[in-house]
Amino acid sequence: MTEVPVIHGMGSAVKRKEDVRFIQGRDTYVDDISLPGMVYLDFVRSPYAHARIRSISTERAKGAPGVVAVITGKDLQPLGLDWIPTLSGDKMMVLPTEKVVFQMQEVVGVVAESRYAAADAVKLVEVDYEPLPVVTDPKKALEEGSPIVREDKRTNHVFHWEAGDREATDRLFEQADVVVGQDMYYQRIHVSYMEPCGCVAYYDSVKGTPTIWMTTQAPHVVRTVASLITKIPENKIRIISPDIGGGFGGKVYVYPGSIVAAVASIVTGRPVKWVNDRSDDHPSTAFARDFHMRAELAAKRDGTLLAFRVKAVSDHGAFFGDANPSKFPFGLFSICTGSYDLKAAFVEVDGAYTNKPQGGIAYRCSFRVTEAVYAIERLVDIMAHRLGIDPAELRLKNFIPPEKFPYRSVMGWVYDSGNYAGALRKAMEKIGYEELRREQEEKRKRGELMGIGISSFTEIVGAGPSHTFDILGIKMFGSAEIRIHPTGKVIARFGTRSQGQGHETTYAQIIAEELGIPIEDITVEEGDTDTAPYGLGTYASRSTPTAGAAAAVASRKIREKAKKIAAHLLEAREEDVVWERGRFYVKGAPAKYKTIQEVAFAAYTNHPPGMEAGLEAVHYYDPPNMTFPFGSYICVVDIDRGTGEAKVRRFVAVDDCGNIINPLIVDGQIHGGLTMGFGTAFMEEIGYDQDGNIYGANFMDYTIPTAVETPKWETDKTVTPSPHHPLGAKGVGESATVGSPAAFVNAVVDALWPLGVTHIDMPLYPWKIRRLLEEKGYALDK
């Protein structure tokens, strides 16, 4: 018998295949692409958040050295490209013809031989603005008499959305012994991928084919929408998403830069590169959160939680562009009953237009789950403190018990599997919860402020089942196409697009697991619409639940055919052939076998008569349900009574994402997500003043954590497989961003609760904490 090769299947912590190019600088991001004759596109941007355009004078710019084209909204109008549809059925301006609606909006495109020449010429375009009254607060935007952002809509009201049972919920609130409520603002933040958005567009006028290399998480959707808008046949449009330097949801969108670059390429006949600078990217690309909510929780005196309700206003900026499934104008916020067995819940959300860029991206968050988890986890903590019950104990008392799965929530979601108490108990044990509470008691006596915060979240990912989920009508399946070459080597292509998640490795591991072929022999490709099977892309932690499942099912299809070929080769009946990872053997005679590689060779050289040659399969996977990863996080903070700084001393994260494909990658995803949650909780915020000036327009003003502030994460796991996913996996990309902010805030509030503090809005700036300490007479001047 030959040695079974090490294949690095499911569960192997193998190092990533794609890293070979990244660590040697041989990667290809959009800005690395250079084509012969390429020119550069740069934009004149509006200093005003809201202003009528009186006139635009481009003459001086056109005459500047190196300038090859200047493009305004008026040039796009005849092409029907001055406005384009958004992913939520609204439309957005590409370049304005009448007025600008947010600061740093693209106004005029300038194309020149070099980026330096383009930058120079941008300064020569003269735009005369007439300032208009500005509205940046969504609540004010919904008031009578507020400035109207979108004249085509004649109102700033985008939508009203409700979920749950209002009456049943209100009834329970009336009957409840204890009701707690809290106004909370989940601030506007930017995803801050390290690679700013950009594209290289080239229109081949002879072939009539536009090709666009683009920082996109969903190239196929871009192609379809582009074809529908421009009437260019879809087979002629090619969207290539090369290496992507982080996306986190922000690169699902199509921004004006790509449209103008494509038009500029048609106009000039040359390849056009557009790449945002950071100071352009933060103020003009889509944002996340910006959500004002009033949340209330009702309970019995004994701590039994009864009902939850939320009334909220969400800010969508000037265009409603959320990348939400069409049935969910406010995403999956209705997962807000979280990990708790509640009797009723009700949420209502009003969306508002404001003078900001479009918001509402699912920033490392499966469509508004982050806001939902924050709401419930904050309120459960407030309830625990109000009742004088330990927050861990209150959670344990109210968790959905393991035996209730699959569990239908009052919001109608069917949770696939879970063991919430298991995860929380593990986290408590790991961090030494009891001991920490004792320490806290001691410290309080000495006047020291220490807090412990818990968040026990339930996620909902893997969008999604075709009966419920679509984006612009396109169903949200996952796709995989696997071809085995005669020598047993594999090319596998997917409709998703990794932005750092490690698909080239994890998909290879899934195929390795299913087909017994070592991962080195499997090439994974994504992102090129000419070659990859149609797919909805990567966001909302959907790759493993959908495309990962598709890889497993497609592999199994291949195995079916391979088995027939193996039977032929082994001269056995098909039902007597047994599969063992990597080979087929005859039942009862394991020495008589054919490896998958031998079978692959035979598929092209010696396949059974009447059978089609080749060994390949395509699968479009329609998930029967969402998956519901979960976890419990515990955070310990110490607060400096002088400066108001809260320092995270420890953070334990116990995650459960079902069966794990690559523990190294899962760990990395959790670390990254926790760090984003940490940034959100303590330092990240995009603010606007009343004139619409943005604060946080680049990395100097908008602070994301460095290695120095970032806590040393302690991670652990429990494993509760998904019963319906072919691999029992659930997806993990976003759990930590979704779950962690509440843990940080809960910890800080826990420290300050004895002073009478019930809530602090993020970011937990030291000055906010210090102000509270002063109000409560607890601040120190040294």
Added chain:
Amino acid sequence: MTALIYPADAKVRLELTVNGERRVGEAEPRMLLVHFIREVLGLTGTHVGCDTSNCGACTVVLNGRAVKSCTVFAVQANGGSLLTVEGLARKGRLHPIQEGFWEKHGLQCGYCTPGMMMAAYDLLQKSPNPTEEEIRRGISGNLCRCTGYVKIVEAIEYAAQKLRSDPSWRSGGD
């Protein structure tokens, strides 16, 4: 010596050693070193992530010290020696820092990685046996949005250990 004044639109001829090789190129005085490296020298492993000297994606080693190449004019590097990510490996052998990042899952999207490795290179030259705190401070000029840094720190610890046990890497790094 009388100073030579290069007019604003001059094409200045630059000669420098890049990853051990003599390279020549032209740049107007205002051209940033990062654009010279990427667009004139064609070495695209060095990335641009911001425009305010915060992210460190453009970090290279100039005359033995790690610097942000977006905050240096190319003309300033004239006659100097430059090491970029493309020059880290030697004779097909990965540098221990590259090895560390690969082994310890020190990267995800890869965009910050070259800059992060060049900062680590500088750190480990100065401080061959750094504590965790020193490593964290050593890469505090480099932002990563994917990894949460824990594994980057482990990658650099791995590289430090490896470099200490294999002195052949310690001489003539650039």
Added chain:
Amino acid sequence: MKFEGSYQFPKSSSEVYSYISDLRRVSECIPDLKSLEIKSEDEALATVRAGIGFIRGDFNLRFNVTQRSPHTNLGYAVHGSGLGSGVDISITVQLEDLSTGGSTLSWVADTKVVGRVASMAQGMISSQAEKIIKQFFECLSQRLR
């Protein structure tokens, strides 16, 4: 940002009014003025090189007299751009005769600076705008003494 101030003069309000309603004379008090073009009695175009230290840029500004109520009120509007930013200042001036002779000039300036500079250096802009506007009125008051 709103700034305000007031001055007392030995001159009567009508004397003060006739001075400060003349764009040409008022323009002489614009700080860091590089060039000036009087388009009409109600409009002037000015280029100003403003900033702090070496942080400096040219601003192209349009001055308009927006309100004239002889002896009592005057309104100016300034609109323009520079350093990638937009500037809009509306100034209202109120004059009042004093019983003791002479008059009082009270001014309120509502300043909006928008754009990249305003976003990145909030404190710097507001303190500088205040400085420039105060300089302007200080200069006027010197001339009216």
Added chain:
Amino acid sequence: MFVIPDRFSYTVAHSVEEAVELLHTLEDSKVLAGGQSLIPFMKLGYASPKSLVDINRIPNLDYLDDSGESLKIGALTRISRLCDSELVAKDYPLIHDAALQIADPLVRNLGTFGGNVCHADMGDDLPAVCLAMNAEMVASGPSGQRVLAAKDFFVDRFTTLLASDELLTEVRIPKNRRGCGGAYLKLERRVGDYAIVGVAAQLEVDGDGVCRSVGIGLTSASTKPIKASEAESWLVGKSLSDEVLDKASTLAMNTSNPLSDIRGPAEYKKAMVKVLTHRALKLAYKRARGGL
């Protein structure tokens, strides 16, 4: 809007005299030292000098020399050198503290002592250090050399006493003696950011712990780097009890006049001047008493 500097002419100066000559002759010129503040400002369009005089190739401007009456720091001394210097770490803890908190290691590799001081931003750290240490600034101009006191040097934000054709060549720090100690404390949103508030404190105490002399410099506490003079004069001749430190910190706070911005509201910054002054004095005292 690509963040790219406007065009400028470029010259390399090979001596101080040549640099001064160039600054004098060239129109709208600016010194290029480490460039770590200037280049970002040029990219963002805040500054557009017509010509740059690169002084990086002037020999012998990068030094730390404590052989004479004072510690002489060459204007081109990189911040990273201050971080790595044993002399600085041992004898000038205030400078060492501050150097380690300026931006990040990569910026410190190029950023210079002279550049940080001449940029004179309210948020730069070394101006406060110079104020606390009563440093002397040595400048060369067309009419020769002059020595300026730090307390006069910082005129306004981004504005020093230097003429446009003057070059700062050296900073002189009073030599450390027994009983001296200093500390720099900086509150930041995150490491490497401009200070929310920073306090530089330098003390000299006698054997009984009585304050002989003291310097306190404040970062981001006004529109320019400032010295907490009232607190300083109040401290001299006193034993540094907690009450005395409290009073001094209050005086320092009263001197401050910070701006509200994304780094925090003015009232918070004022309160932090007090907290940090107290802590910096305490640490400086501990170091002064602990011998050198």
